[in-house]
Amino acid sequence: MSNQDEQPENRLRKELPDEVPAVGPEAGPEADEKPEAALTGRQRLVKGLWPPRVTRAQLIVALLLFGLGFGLAVQVASNSDSDSALRGARQEDLVRILDELDDRTQRLEDEKQGLEKQRDELRNSSNQAAEARKQTVEKEKQLGVLAGTVAAQGPGITITIDDTKGTVQADMLLDAIQELRAAGAEAIQVNDVRVVAGTYLTDSDKSVSVDGNKINAPYRFKVIGKPQDLEPALNIPGGVVQTLEKEQATVTVERSDKIVVDALRPAKQPDYARSSSQ
Numbered sequence: 001m002s003n004q005d006e007q008p009e010n011r012l013r014k015e016l017p018d019e020v021p022a023v024g025p026e027a028g029p030e031a032d033e034k035p036e037a038a039l040t041g042r043q044r045l046v047k048g049l050w051p052p053r054v055t056r057a058q059l060i061v062a063l064l065l066f067g068l069g070f071g072l073a074v075q076v077a078s079n080s081d082s083d084s085a086l087r088g089a090r091q092e093d094l095v096r097i098l099d100e101l102d103d104r105t106q107r108l109e110d111e112k113q114g115l116e117k118q119r120d121e122l123r124n125s126s127n128q129a130a131e132a133r134k135q136t137v138e139k140e141k142q143l144g145v146l147a148g149t150v151a152a153q154g155p156g157i158t159i160t161i162d163d164t165k166g167t168v169q170a171d172m173l174l175d176a177i178q179e180l181r182a183a184g185a186e187a188i189q190v191n192d193v194r195v196v197a198g199t200y201l202t203d204s205d206k207s208v209s210v211d212g213n214k215i216n217a218p219y220r221f222k223v224i225g226k227p228q229d230l231e232p233a234l235n236i237p238g239g240v241v242q243t244l245e246k247e248q249a250t251v252t253v254e255r256s257d258k259i260v261v262d263a264l265r266p267a268k269q270p271d272y273a274r275s276s277s278q
Helices: 008-015 042-048 054-089 089-122 127-146 168-181 225-235 238-247
Strands: 152-162 187-190 191-193 199-205 205-210 213-215 217-222 250-261
Touching: 089 225, 127 187, 152 187, 152 225, 168 187, 168 199, 168 205, 168 217, 168 225, 187 250, 217 250, 225 238, 225 250, 238 250
Parallel strands: none
Antiparallel strands: 152 217, 152 250, 187 191, 187 217, 199 205, 205 213
């Protein structure tokens, strides 16, 4: 049989190549890729940014920035909460707060002038030894009052806190003591316990202990100081009185020309500290 007698199908099969490139859906992903030079600027930008590749250093920086932002947000929220009481305060309350700050500044100035006066008297006295002994005796009395080793009397206020619900806690009474000290209280007695520099308060079985001494409601404060400074300090907006009243406690403050603080503390001899003066 000659070549002319070959079947048309056989001739067509010989003319087609052995492998035909795949087209259409069967084509691989390489078929869609374009050479780098053929990509537009936008396509190169998208290809460089996606999918994102995050390094360890970038992750650490992101975490640090998040922590910094969170801390700033918390600080701003805290400042907003602390200032909210003043924003909502009445004009007379704000005036009272400013007056109290002025009074504290004046007390510090008076104390400074008193110390300078003692210094000048000691320098200018003809008998410096006698003047020094006089000032030492006066200073000893003052320190005795502050240390609670001697009784004291003078003008001041009496605070009575009735706690029928049992909701008053040690930290609330401690806030009252701190506020009174800041307002110039010179001697404080809570029930039968003298308050001194190292006094601590703890909660004790629905009551309060002062320096380990259990006291029960009603809590009675006897405070020596300038009444005009002590009472307003307790009644500032968001202060001691408002906090206690929120706990359904009843607070009564009475001024007096004579308050007697007679609860005493024993004089404690230090175990290790000794005077460094020669």
